[in-house]
Amino acid sequence: PEANTVCVLGKEYKRDDMTNVTPSLLEKVGRELHNTKDHPINLLKKLIVHHFHKTYINTAGNPLFTSIENIPPVVTTEQNFDSLCVAKDHISRSRSDSYYINSETMLRTHTSAHQRDFIKMGLDRFLVTGDVYRRDEIDSTHYPVFHQMEGVRVYLKQNLLPRSKTMFEDGEETDEKQSRHTLETSKALELELKTTLERLVKYIFGEETQTRWNSCYFPFTHPSFELEILFRGEWVEMLGSGIMRQEILDDAGASFKTGWAFGLGLDRLSMLLFSIPDIRLLWSKDERFIDQFKHITLPMLTKENLNKKDLSFKPFSTFLPRCEDVAFWITPEFNENDFHELVRATCGDIVEKVELIDSFENSKTGKVSRCYRLVYRSMDRAVTKDEVDELHSKLRENIEKLLPVELR
Numbered sequence: 446p447e448a449n450t451v452c453v454l455g456k457e458y459k460r461d462d463m464t465n466v467t468p469s470l471l472e473k474v475g476r477e478l479h480n481t482k483d484h485p486i487n488l489l490k491k492l493i494v495h496h497f498h499k500t501y502i503n504t505a506g507n508p509l510f511t512s513i514e515n516i517p518p519v520v521t522t523e524q525n526f527d528s529l530c531v532a533k534d535h536i537s538r539s540r541s542d543s544y545y546i547n548s549e550t551m552l553r554t555h556t557s558a559h560q561r562d563f564i565k566m567g568l569d570r571f572l573v574t575g576d577v578y579r580r581d582e583i584d585s586t587h588y589p590v591f592h593q594m595e596g597v598r599v600y601l602k603q604n605l606l607p608r609s610k611t612m613f614e615d616g617e618e619t620d621e622k623q624s625r626h627t628l629e630t631s632k633a634l635e636l637e638l639k640t641t642l643e644r645l646v647k648y649i650f651g652e653e654t655q656t657r658w659n660s661c662y663f664p665f666t667h668p669s670f671e672l673e674i675l676f677r678g679e680w681v682e683m684l685g686s687g688i689m690r691q692e693i694l695d696d697a698g699a700s701f702k703t704g705w706a707f708g709l710g711l712d713r714l715s716m717l718l719f720s721i722p723d724i725r726l727l728w729s730k731d732e733r734f735i736d737q738f739k740h741i742t743l744p745m746l747t748k749e750n751l752n753k754k755d756l757s758f759k760p761f762s763t764f765l766p767r768c769e770d771v772a773f774w775i776t777p778e779f780n781e782n783d784f785h786e787l788v789r790a791t792c793g794d795i796v797e798k799v800e801l802i803d804s805f806e807n808s809k810t811g812k813v814s815r816c817y818r819l820v821y822r823s824m825d826r827a828v829t830k831d832e833v834d835e836l837h838s839k840l841r842e843n844i845e846k847l848l849p850v851e852l853r
């Protein structure tokens with residue numbers, strides 16, 4: 446491959462001034478943990494799909510939801526943003542938040558990128574599971590690749606409202622509804638959405654699980670709702686959802702339908718379900734990881750059994766962390782995500798955490814200094830002092846060369 450192209454899943458793409466995918470990230474594209482047998486993310490996906498398949502059936506007993514699990518993560522910026530009414534200047538489009546292959550092509554930041562296309566193909570009920578990519582900070586629950594399951598349900602009027610009601614009007618947008626929806630439409634969709642998702646949560650975590658809904662904002666739904674569950678005494682965010690923007694349905698050739706959608710993060714949920722302490726373990730190729738899940742079957746995962754059987758992951762070893770600090774004067778061009786990215790590109794998964802431990806301004810020069818602490822540790826082997834020293838000095842070199850900062 447030439448230097449002016451970038452190869453993703455066997456296909457060459459032209460680089461341009463938006464390209465920001467790195468080799469270490471591209472190694473993860475194609476791993477498809479959601480389709481890896483016995484992997485916790487695969488188990489959780491199967492559990493949720495099973496619930497939808499058995500709960501929503503037609504009169505002949507066949508599942509109503511189609512589950513789509515093998516759509517590659519390379520999408521157009523039009524699919525990822527424009528098809529979802531994301532404004533041209535929305536921050537999620539920036540090079541510091543998303544991974545671009547070039548100005549037209551990117552790694553999807555969410556499975557919502559496929560909503561419009563599957564509705565256009567005629568599906569009324571579907572689930573889309575896939576790997577998604579976002580530039581982010583480094584810690585035990587964040588990783589630049591994670592997994593989502595999208596759920597979409599669209600309705601004809603007769604499947605949503607009583608005969609006497611109308612689905613559309615030429616009205617005003619309020620906190621409770623879009624301009625073209627009647628209040629009855631919005632409320633009926635909200636009720637269906639919330640009932641469906643609460644039922645799902647109770648199936649996964651047990652009937653007695655407490656839930657709460659918060660209102661929130663997404664460019665592609667209105668109103669929008671976030672669902673949290675109380676898990677071992679802590680409120681955990683489980684998914685984002687809402688009433689689909691009618692413009693998306695127009696674009697899909699389904700103006701006469703209305704619908705709701707949700708997007709559920711599989712990584713953190715599977716970590717909760719199996720007590721996995723660090724997100725990097727999900728990416729470990731060490732067989733001692735996957736081996737622990739080989740005996741788990743779907744019936745073992747359901748609510749009745751979850752509490753009885755111990756499904757918890759047993760850490761196979763614990764190694765001591767090694768900490769190193771790095772301090773530099775920053776300039777206005779400095780972007781923290783670029784720094785995190787450089788740490789990943791240089792040191793890979795060995796850096797467990799990057800933490801800002803000090804920041805001050807020199808009162809004479811006005812220059813701002815930042816000091817970051819890097820925690821070096823592997824989940825599956827001991828890391829030597831020499832190895833850390835070498836990585837850390839390589840990192841210092843790269844910082845000097847590639848970031849708009851001055852090392853101290």
Ligand code: PHE
Pocket residue numbers: 554555556557663666685686687706707708709
């Ligand atoms: N795509 C949103 C996210 O990634 C989640 C979402 C999906 C919200 C569908 C509303 C509807 O955060």
